Amino acid sequence: MATRYLILEDGTSYKGKAFGSQATTTGEIVVNSNMLGYQEIITNQIYHNQIITFTQPSIGNTGINHKSFESIITNAKGIIVREYSNISTNRLGNLTLDRFLKQHNIPGIAGIDTRELTHRIRRNKSMKASIVDVNDEHAFDQLNAAVLTNQQVKQVSTKAPFPNTGDGYNIILIDFGLKYGILRRLAELDCNVIVMPWNTSSKEIMDLDPDGVILSTGPGSPNDLPESVLNMIRETQEKLPMFAMGLGHELFALANGAETYKLKVEHHGSNHPIRQIITNQIIYASQSQGYAVDPKSIKHDQLLITFIDLVNGTVQGIRHRDFPSFSVQFSPDGGPGPEDTVDLFEEFLENVSSQRR
Amino acid sequence: MFNNEIKKVLILGSGPSSIGNETELDSAAFQMMVALKKNGIKALIMDNNPFSLTMTEIQSANTFVKEINLKNVLEVIKKSKPDAIIPTVGGLRAIHITQELMNQGILRDLNVKVLGISESALKTVNDSNRMKTVIQQSDEPCIPSKIVNNESEAFDVVRQIGFPVIIKPINQKDSVKRKVCKNTDELSYFLENTFDEQNKKCIVEKSVVGFKQIEMVGIRDENGTKILVNGLENVDAVGVHSGDSIVVSPIQTLTDIEYQNLRTATFKIMENLDIVGVCHLQFALSAKDNLYFITKINPLVNQSTAFSARATGYPLVYTCTNLMLGKQLNEIQLPEKYNHLTAVMEPSLDHIVVKIPIWPFENIPQASQRLNTVMKSVGSTIGVGRTVEEAMLKALRSSQFSPRDVLPSMKNLDNDELINRLIHPQSNRLLVLIEAIRRGYQVDDLEELTKINQFYFYKLKKLLDVEKLIVNHPMELNTIEHAHQFGFGDGMMAETWNIPIQKVRDIYHQYNEYPTYKSIESSAGELEQNIESFYSSFEKENESHKESQKTALVIGRGGNKLGPNTAADYYTAEVLIQLHKLGYKTVIMNNNPNALSLSPQISDKQYIEPIQLGDILNIIELEEPVRVFVPGNRHFLMKQLKKYTELNVQILPPDQDTGVILPKNVSYALNFFVTNDTNYFISSEKLISNLNNDLDHVTNYEMPYIGLDYYQLTKNIKEASAHIDQSNWIGLVQILFNEKDNGESEYVGIRPLRLTETIFLSKATGINWIRELVKFYTKRFDSKIIDKLNTNQNRITTMRATFPFKQLNIHIDHGNSSQEIGAKLKFRLNE
Amino acid sequence: MSKVVVDKMAMQRALTRITYEIIEKNKGVNNLVILGIKTRGVYLAKRIANRLQKLENKEVPVVQLDITKYRDDVKHTADDPKVADDDKISLDNRNVILVDDVLFTGRTIKSAFSAISELGRPDNIRLAVLIDRGHRELPIRADFVGKNIPTSRTEKIKVQVNEIDGKDSVEIIDK
Incomplete structure (x- = not known):
């Protein structure tokens, strides 16, 4: 394995061993503390623009399998690991992580003190980083000059509607960077799903006579999306039960008068206790967020807070007072991460069935 | 509430x-x-x-x-x-x-x-029928089995669940043994020939032999909040008891989907049983499809929960105690050094822990070495590292007790025996696997033979590559760097290159390379906390710094073997407690996951490392301890450490290799506390051998020895004192006597009081002699303690060693002291 | 034979959703009184009130309603129990949520209306039930339904709540 370097905006340089693609890459560096599920993480569209550091030191152990894709196209800019295994030991496929990364032109770097890196990232604000062949001044200049796109949703969202058929409720799923876990959970509940582009209007939704609407997770800042998306949400929630998650949740909050902010340190993991306000129960969920809804901005005559993260106090769920619409910051489908929150999909369908009566 | x-x-x-x-x-x-x-x-x-x-x-x-x-x-x-x-x-x-x-x-x-345990959970322990009901109620899979009356019914079941199956007799007392049947012929033959014509009633159960074994440890509070504390992957497949398997944490070879299935299943069972506290579950996973079964539910503290606490740094027992008192996970106030959120965060690890069992066959060669579903190991060691290889090699180095730091070779095994051992696992499993790779066995074949996931062979192969590098590129910085990354010790390199260990260390020290110690904590670097439990790596950031100007380092015993080992661990714990009381900052080095001496409450800092010279020197260089204590005899290690004359090393009890010739026969002893100027007599002790008067077979003790009359005792004390004066012994000293056939007794030997008997002496006299010894060797002993001696002759204290013979399914009449596994204490009145 | 149709999680979820729907319909919890029909309806009512309290930070009164003396299928005596345990409560101009475990023929609810009339004249009455099993004999329908479970008349529905039965579940029992 060739020697390559990970360089950070703060001037730090790490020597490591290259795997995956040998391309030079630049992105925002984030830390993910899930112990398993690297395939789900790497293929999650929310990592568009980002380089992922894994805290679990041994990555690649089971290779790549067909059940763990959260999207077919992966948009992560790179991955950083302590140790990398170039094998595939799972019974579902023979593709190794290395080959997969090469196919998708994603560089990886191994042999990094990821614990030290994690401490560094947590101390600093979010930083840009590059994986490069040479860690000279030029490389740092390039890194500092790099501007990351804010058009992620447009780039990852589907251009045309497509169905995922079923015999049950007719659900519209708005794709802001669709995570396949959502489709899997809806398929388990036998929904007839139509996936639509991020800029779908409420009229286009209503024309399909759906029973409910889901707003998917996605990459980037909710403020980078135009007002038309918020209008779609406002108009649709009055007519249909709505369930939003991740970026969708942030947009749902914006549409209902709340504000969002960028977290000092992005949080990617599934170890935080999250309290469900209404039952006082604590659950664990797959979280990956760079932005959060500001609790002070929530208009209490419009929204109820339903979930709170006990570690950083962020709002993890809200619900509309007047309509059967709700949203969560985490990924209720897991993938990777706990299944504690999967029944939110059932809750959504109960809202749907209750409306239909 | x-x-x-x-x-x-x-x-x-x-x-x-x-x-x-x-x-x-x-x-x-x-x-x-x-x-x-x-x-x-x-x-x-x-x-x-x-x-x-x-x-x-x-x-x-x-x-x-x-x-x-x-x-x-x-x-x-x-x-x-x-x-x-x-x-x-x-x-x-x-x-x-x-x-x-x-x-x-x-x-x-x-x-x-x-x-600590709910009524329904209590009822489920060891009741397989109830366990089955609980699993089914929770909508989770248990191993399918059915009672059948005849061959045709048996085949009905097999058509449903498939081969292989286990046929079990209904009545446990039946002489019929259970049997695994892999195909139609075997089943027909077995049913025909084992049971009588009329009654073929038996249980047909799906066999999960060869399935992957996974263990999960979860906790739950009264409000229903559940945390998965740890997942344990058994390297060996079902068929080998999980206590005899190499174990890896966190789980390495499952996908997240599989893992979450097991996590959810664990929670469903805990919910059903209304667990408030800890629960340990075992699973069997098919290697071919997505099938799994719950095979065991243990709602109590055991070695897997202890391992999990050690591996994650999660304060498991402390938390569970609060849970059982009705507190909720988010209400628990942890000791100061923890972050206040630690109890309610689901552990996420950024290190890898490997556990390797230790078997007693060296001391009990009569026992069958074949590993099966009955546990045979008596101890284990763990290695912690930042890579699977590093953790595995550290665990192996710790388990082998080879002070020279090189791995015992298995090259004497012939090929047939090697294959036999791959298929039918025995002790020293990992060394056999390494030998197979050395001989060029292909990973696929090995997986087929051993039912071990090929991931581990791939890792072992990498270790062998590095070993080759060490052999072929001696004395190079690059070699040493590689070796360190994979967990090799300086001692191994010194041995291979035939140079003093210090030379190896000089090579990398001159490039300012030193080990970096990382904290064993459960948030993967997210929370700020001061957990003083560390393992080494060779990376960028070091998290452990010199503890104080007055640090005492205590070197633990490592993995348990037979002999005085659990006693030694208790002894070590007492040493730590006393050193702390005397104002030292205490640092313990050990690698036994079950060790009492590693309990975070009794030392200021814990290092989980192999107990080998290079690793010890690393810690000594960092901590600069003013004293080093070594409980128990370790001649080779002591000899090496003594070369470092600037170290203040004290072995407890004092080293015996100064030419003590022990007698063959003994019947009683007198125990003394010897200072530089006085011999304090403490107690007489009857030594009861279970084989004539053979000293090696003394496993039963009585204190005081009431068979000694006053005259005899006075005479013996005088005699003993004279012998002590002639010797150099100080501290706790035992003078051995033998009663001859004519009723007379004679002096037969002198030795430092052994670990187990020091503890026994403490129990009998009400004075904690380990602590007094520590005071003595730190010049803080006060002879006034002798006045407190309980001279009450009315109470007799007995201690009787226990042996693992029954558990190992062998019969030995005369166990010797190197075969002891534990002991029973008893007080009685002298009537 | 019995079959679990609603487990603990599903029951919690149903109560949670009913709580949210009450907030939606009632525009908050102002002026709200929850009436639980004895026995299990009371516990469900308390749980809903508890959830409302957690969300809105406001105490919502719960009244236990005993309808035995209004049932047309029960013989009455002079010492019939009181309608409500709480004598002070008046339902005048309040928004009432009536809570029961199972909605079947509707006769229980009709009796409840009579009982309510003794306690005042509410602005409106809404009905919340955990289970709607069909087979109505009166023109009554629930505003909030935990779960619709179609049943035959001969089947029995058994609702268990943790507070008195030690567990949360709904089972169908074949007669």
Whole structure:
């Protein structure tokens, strides 16, 4: 394995061993503390623009399998690991992580003190980083000059509607960077799903006579999306039960008068206790967020807070007072991460069935 | 809701150590006691294990030295009137007694609650039918089985569940043994030839031999909040007891989907059983499809929960004690060094822990070495590292007790025997696997033969590559750097290159390369906390810094073997406690996951490292201890350490290799505390051998020896004192006597008092002699303690060693002291 | 034979959703009184009130309603129990949520209306039930339904709540 370097905006340089693609890459560096599920993480569209550091030191152990894709196209800019295994030991496929990364032109770097890196990232604000062949001044200049796109949703969202058929409720799923876990959970509940582009209007939704609407997770800042998306949400929630998650949740909050902010340190993991306000129960969920809804901005005559993260106090769920619409910051489908929150999909369908009566 | 009604609880201890129970239960009881105290609850303890720290740390008025059985427990409950009893740190024996007390309605009548385990969970332990019901109620899969009456019904079942199947007799007392049938012929043949014509009633069960074994440890609070503390991957497949398997944490070869299935299943079972506290589940996973079965439910503290606490740094026992008192996970106030959120964060690890078992076959060669579903190992060691290879090699180095740091070779095995051992696992499993790779076996074939995931062969292969690098590129910085990354020690390189270890160290030290120590904590670097438990790596950031100007380093015993080992670990714990009391900052180095001496409450800092010269020197260079204590005899290590003359090293008891010739026959001894100017007589002791008067077979002790009359004793003391004066011995010294056939006794030898007998002496005299020894060697001994000596001859203390023969399924009449696994303590009055 | 149709999780979820729907319909919890029909309806009512309290930080009164003396299928005596345990409560101009475990023929609810009339004249009454099993004999329908479970008349529905039965579940029992 060739020697390559990970360089950070703060001037730090790490020597490591290259795997995956040998391309030079630049992105925002984030830390993910899930112990398993690297395939789900790497293929999650929310990592568009980002380089992922894994805290679990041994990555690649089971290779790549067909059940763990959260999207077919992966948009992560790179991955950083302590140790990398170039094998595939799972019974579902023979593709190794290395080959997969090469196919998708994603560089990886191994042999990094990821614990030290994690401490560094947590101390600093979010930083840009590059994986490069040479860690000279030029490389740092390039890194500092790099501007990351804010058009992620447009780039990852589907251009045309497509169905995922079923015999049950007719659900519209708005794709802001669709995570396949959502489709899997809806398929388990036998929904007839139509996936639509991020800029779908409420009229286009209503024309399909759906029973409910889901707003998917996605990459980037909710403020980078135009007002038309918020209008779609406002108009649709009055007519249909709505369930939003991740970026969708942030947009749902914006549409209902709340504000969002960028977290000092992005949080990617599934170890935080999250309290469900209404039952006082604590659950664990797959979280990956760079932005959060500001609790002070929530208009209490419009929204109820339903979930709170006990570690950083962020709002993890809200619900509309007047309509059967709700949203969560985490990924209720897991993938990777706990299944504690999967029944939110059932809750959504109960809202749907209750409306239909 | 915090339960205010509980003011006084009785903890049922674990009794003498045995296979499957080392010091982890006592360690848990100790931590539980600390947590109970914090909550203002009085803890009583009942145990007859002389090597229990909990027994020492609880006021003697609240301890009951009695064998744990139904009659005695009932007696103690009636006498001490606790509000509740806690059976979860007493192993299965305590659980069974509690089941019995509950079934007989005794607890209800006496208004005594059971803490730490729910009624439904208690009923499920060791009741396979109930376990099956619980699993089915939770909508989870248990191993399919059915009672059949004839061959045709048997085949009906097989058509449903497929081969292989296990055929079990209905009546356990039947002479018919269970049998695995892999195909139609085997099944027909077995049914035809084993059972009589009329009655073919038997159980047909799906065989999961060869399935992957996974263990999960979860906790739950009263409000239903559940955390998965740890997942354990057994490297060996079903067929080898999980206690005899190499274990890796966190789980390495499952996908997240598989993992989450098991996590959810664990939670469903815990919910069903209304667990408040800890629960350990075992699973069998098919290697071919997504099939899994729940095979065991253990709602109590055991070696897997102890390993999980050690591996994750999660304060498991402390948390569970609070949970059983009715607190919720987010309400628990942890000791200061933890982040206040640690208890309620689901652990996420950024290190890897590997556990390797230690078997007793060296001391008991008669036992079958074949590993099966009955546990045979008596101890284990763990290695912690930042890569699987590093953790695995550290665990292996720790388990091998080779002070030279090189791995024992298996090259003498012939090929047939090697294949046989790959298919039928024996002790030293990992070395056999390494040998197979060395001989060029292909990974696919190895996976087929061993049912071990090829991931591990791939890792072992990488280790061998590095070994080759060490051999072929000696004395190069690059080689050393690589070797360190993969967990090789400096001693191994020194041995291979035939140079002093210091030379190896000089090569990398001159490039300013030193080990970096990383904290064993459960948030993967997210939370700020000061957990003082470390492992080494060679990376960028070091998190452990010199503890103080007055640090004492104590070098633990490592993995348990037979002989005085659990006693040695208790001894080590006492040394740590006393050093701390004397104002030292204490640092312990050990690698036994079950070790009492690693309980975070009794030292200021813990290093989980191999006990080998290079690793010890690394810590010494960082901590610069003013004193080093080495409990127990380790000649080779001592010889090496003594070369570093600037170190203040004290071995306890003092080293015996200074030319002591021990007698063959003994019958009693006198024990002295010897200072530079005085010999204090402490007690006489009857040494009871189970084979004539053979010293090696002395496994039974009585104190004082009431057979000595005053005249004889006075004469012996005088004689002994003279021998002491002639010797160089100081500290605790034992003078051995033998009674001849004519009734006369003669002096036969002198030796430092052994570990086990030092503890025994403490129990008998009411003075903690380990602590006095520590004071003595740190020049803080005050002879006034001798005045407190209990000279009451009315109480006789006995200690009887216990052996693992029954568990190993062998019969040995005369166990010797190197085969001891534990001991029982008893007091009686001299009538 | 019995079959679990609603487990603990599903029951919690149903109560949670009913709580949210009450907030939606009632525009908050102002002026709200929850009436639980004895026995299990009371516990469900308390749980809903508890949830409302957690969300809105406001105490919502719960009244236990005993309808035995209004049932047309029960013989009455002079010492019939009181309608409500709480004598002070008046339902005048309040928004009432009536809570029961199972909605079947509707006769229980009709009796409840009579009982309510003794306690005042509410602005409106809404009905919340955990289970709607069909087979109505009166023109009554629930505003909030936990779960619709179609049943035959001969089947029995058994609702268990943790507070008195030690567990949360709904089972169908074949007669």
